[in-house]
Amino acid sequence: MRRKLVAGNWKMNGSRESIKALLDGIKSGLDSVGNAGVAVCPPAVYISDVMAQLEGTAVAVGAQNCATEASGAYTGEIAVAMIKDCGCQYIIVGHSERRTLYGEDDAVVAKKFAAVRTAGLTPILCVGETLAEREAGVTEAVIARQLDAVIELEGIAAIGDSVIAYEPVWAIGTGMTATPEQAQDVHAFIRGKLAGLDAAVAENVVIQYGGSVKGSNAAELFAKPDIDGGLIGGAALDPEDFLAICRAAG
Numbered sequence: 001m002r003r004k005l006v007a008g009n010w011k012m013n014g015s016r017e018s019i020k021a022l023l024d025g026i027k028s029g030l031d032s033v034g035n036a037g038v039a040v041c042p043p044a045v046y047i048s049d050v051m052a053q054l055e056g057t058a059v060a061v062g063a064q065n066c067a068t069e070a071s072g073a074y075t076g077e078i079a080v081a082m083i084k085d086c087g088c089q090y091i092i093v094g095h096s097e098r099r100t101l102y103g104e105d106d107a108v109v110a111k112k113f114a115a116v117r118t119a120g121l122t123p124i125l126c127v128g129e130t131l132a133e134r135e136a137g138v139t140e141a142v143i144a145r146q147l148d149a150v151i152e153l154e155g156i157a158a159i160g161d162s163v164i165a166y167e168p169v170w171a172i173g174t175g176m177t178a179t180p181e182q183a184q185d186v187h188a189f190i191r192g193k194l195a196g197l198d199a200a201v202a203e204n205v206v207i208q209y210g211g212s213v214k215g216s217n218a219a220e221l222f223a224k225p226d227i228d229g230g231l232i233g234g235a236a237l238d239p240e241d242f243l244a245i246c247r248a249a250g
């Protein structure tokens with residue numbers, strides 16, 4: 001039985017002060033969340049602060065990005081081992097903002113995915129189509145290509161230790177959520193594609209939905225059979241909204 005996972009991707013938002021208020025709010029409502037897994041992914045400079053503030057809670061911490069390389073002369077980069085050293089469990093790889101704004105192609109994303117797994121952390125692998133790709137009818141082909149890049153490098157078993165996040169690019173930060181049916185169709189496609197390679201991996205892998213998830217629409221998304229929680233952007237910055245999403249998953 002898959003356990004739903006709600007992860008907040010804070011992106012490049014927050015300050016020490018606002019993060020303390022956000023975490024105080026989240027911690028005060030954790031009793032009501034039920035049995036969903038909960039994680040937050042702060043900007044890297046705040047990971048240690050966040051870890052300290054979440055000590056003794058069941059909330060996991062993740063990073064939003066990592067280097068492809070293990071260590072060395074890579075100014076400005078942050079290695080997976082450093083992220084692990086700070087206590088993180090998850091690292092987001094292949095977010096569409098990294099793909100489009102920072103030119104990360106499938107090969108780079110696959111390399112990061114491999115680096116995360118080598119360290120024993122859990123990658124949250126983001127996949128998703130742009131609006132133009134959806135309108136051109138190539139949604140499934142795009143997602144298959146994004147998954148295949150990782151599977152070809154790391155093998156299908158690696159997907160079993162990972163989290164996949166389906167994030168249609170057109171739904172991110174736009175308020176334009178995919179309908180539960182649109183999301184479920186793609187989630188079912190992903191699970192079906194994986195099942196063609198390994199039925200157990202497909203059955204067990206957590207597939208999150210991301211893209212304008214809010215407290216008000218989470219329950220109907222998470223009610224779909226192949227949607228195992230969410231990767232939350234804007235709404236994860238509001239403790240009440242984030243907790244409402246966690247409750248919808250729990």
Ligand code: 13P
Pocket residue numbers: 009095167171172173174175210211212213231232233234235
């Ligand atoms: P929003 O929830 O703000 O649409 O962002 C989704 C996202 O990109 C999470 O990674």
